[in-house]
Amino acid sequence: MKFGTKAVHAGVEPDPSTGAIMTPIYQTSTYVQESPAKHKGYAYARGANPTRNSLQKSLAALENGKYGICFSSGMGATDAVIKLLNPGDEVITSNDLYGGSYRMFKRVFEKYGIKFHFIDLTNAANINTVINAKTKLLWIETPTNPLMNIVDIEACVAIAKKNDVIVAVDNTFASPYLQNPLDLGADIVMHSVTKYLGGHSDVVMGALVLNDEKLYQELHFIMNSCGAVPGPQDSFLVLRGIKTLHLRMERHCINGRKIAEYLKSHPKIGKVYWPGFTDHPNHAIAKKQMRDFGGMLSFTLKDDSIEKATQLMESVELFALAESLGGVESLINHPASMTHASIPKEERLKSGLVDSLIRLSIGVEDAEDLLADLEQALNKV
Template sequence: MVHMDTKLIHGGIDGDENTGAVNVPIYQTSTYRQIELGKNKGYEYSRTKNPTRDALEALIAELESAKFGFAFASGMAAISAVLSLFKTGDKLLISSNVYGGTFRVLDKVFSQFGISYEIVETGDLEVFEKSITQEVKAVLIESPANPLMGVSDIAKIAKIAKKHGILSIVDNTFMTPYLQRPIELGVDVVIHSATKYLGGHGDLIAGLVVTNDEVLGQKIGFIQNSTGGILSPFESFLLVRGIKTLGVRMERHCENALFIAKHLQTHQGIEKVFYPALPEDKGYAINSAQASGGGGMISFILKEEYDYKKFFASVKLIALAESLGGVESLLCHPASMTHASIPSEIRCKMGISDRLIRLSVGIEDKNDILKDLQNAIKLSLKA
């Protein structure tokens, strides 16, 4: 069996048969000359199909051990395409910690079409199963979940979902197929905000969807073509290029994140650290069983005697910015940034307080990252 590191570089469509180019070219075209009426070379219009996008879609399908892959213009476009599988009267169960954009599109857009949702603690399998009613058609989870890094047992959730005849959908953005492959654990659909670790360099916006199910593959492909939220040839090329270095980047992300998490655990200014590769973390055992690392995302809570606004103002190396998964370290304030669209009362129930900070650990020198954090915490101590 070919190792994942090799698949990242040679998976999907490897190179260009027409010219021998080792990289798939950017086929920057909207349409294609047809051989004769009703006959073409496999392509007729780039919304429907494009060779560069084909290479990316074949690659992500192979990496996730799936048969079908689809590339979209953003992570939210990918999520919206999957949510378009459902109809009026259908209900979805979603993780208690879920990306604010996912919550927003369900709460503000799909609710207008009669599709409802319920926030459930999917880490508690008994609570999850009891929440499945006749109206429920799918469960959508993140593991680890954004931003509190809550871990759900993906294989058991998929098994329960199949038992009740509902779809299981996993957002695998934080882990990537390098660390975790939900399709192999029995999941029906996997989503990625490929803007993050898969692209890896903060220079593109993209979303990916994979499935192993032929019927679902046909439906998602139809939605992709019909609604048209496809990824451009240029960004498809950039994403294939980014994926080639995913292995070496994720190894460094994981190494740095564990180093930072351990140091923050013992810092006098930190109340709690959330990172699934810490043995003390409540999701450690499950995450260790279903993933080969903790990923590069950490969240932590500053103690009350520290001013979180001063903390953000005091970092020098690390940028205060939306997004995650790039080579550079990024800090985020979930309550006012990624999860601001979630009502404050729901955020509080989720545990997303003003003192919660999310850190996307980059691949810089780990000691430089740590020094920047330590200095910012020191300067944020209230007088």
């Protein structure tokens, strides 16, 4: 089944009682049992809900996986993966990482005796410098947030598997439309469903997709025990959003390319971070493991000052200055003070995340209007 057909149909069946083509919102906390020993697979809504189950089936199909588990946020999904570990275990991850993940790893889980190595994963061989008998998890983001670095998933998996290490990939920036980490050997795929999968800036949700039944049972146990579950209304909204995922992503990619090329040629722009450029450090890997290059990009001004960057962000009219990404509307973001503010400045600067970096989430508006907005804003700086 092709991706667009999966997006429209996977996980969704007509309601058996009414024939409704959309999965109903099962707004209930509990379910009536025939007897203590007999029930229809549902007992309490924290453990399972029919609307959420349909969404989980849809997400699994989109990622070519067997099992999907939804959480109340992307961080809730990430939290569940780290809870697979024990005190003394070690994790290898990127030094260019979403600020919320960094904050969780450093400020929540390190105090429980889990050690995190933040390294440059753009060269998979760097893993060999820190991997050891205590390493239990390799956490990958690709493309990375916000510097758009590309990590070779297959190369990382090859090293991890030799050392019996679980590989989890945050696939939020790419979405399953562009990239399927399970097909490249990863064990777990994480999504901030809030972003491209929901697609309309009206839901906060996370998800994990995987193939291994034992690992699924462990993560499902954590989900049910710890309770970071989404409600049926949010599950319904994401099911609805997914039906246009392929159409939205196609437009995000088209617009993203136009904006990236425009910025790269603009005399006031310093550097543009977008993996679709042939001179991007890992462009060949992006081309191999992705189907297109997405609608996310970052850039700096030649006048590399926070004052000029702020002036630009305050001058745009169509782009909204806001956190998050992946919605139909275009957003402009200042990582150093917004999405990555929890990362110490010295650590940000080591990875190249300077104070003046600006991140764009390119929406599905008419590209000419977006270009005109950027042009008028750049004329003011």
